Amino acid sequence: METTYHNNTPEKGNIGNQAETSKEKLVKALQYVTSNPKELVKAAARKNLLVFSRYMQPNLDIQPFHKMYYHILNEFAHGRIKKLIITMPPQHGKSEGSSRKLPAFILGLFPDKKVFIGSYAASHARDFNRDVQKIID
Secondary structure: OOEEEEOOEEEEOOHHHHHHHHHHHHHHHHHHHHHOHHHHHHHHHOOOHHHHHHHHOOOOOOOHHHHHHHHHHHHHHOOOOOOOOOOOOOOOOHHHHHHHHHHHHHHHHOOOOOOOOOOOOHHHHHHHHHHHHHHHO
16 A cells, blocks of 8 residues: 655555545435435335335234234345245235235336236236235336
């Protein structure tokens, strides 16, 4: 590393300036986040399905098992789980998580992905598709 002189004092490269720049960036980032807390929530919603779901639907009722369910769906969305079958009793949030929120979240992460929504009835699948489009819009 070369030595440079500034005001008759030797400095090793720009290490001091880099550290100062990093500190300044962190201070600016902290100031931005504290003055714009919604931006922090938006950033988190782009990374995590449960945060995304709560952001899109603030009154979403989350029970303890939903946290694990959304965690598993989040792992699937990020490709860490390759194949997934969800079996839960009726009225426990499968459709809300898997057929509405998950496709919208995946398309937000990967806009070029193709998402298939299947159902026992074509009208059900159309309704889910419409709901996903509303979330995206």
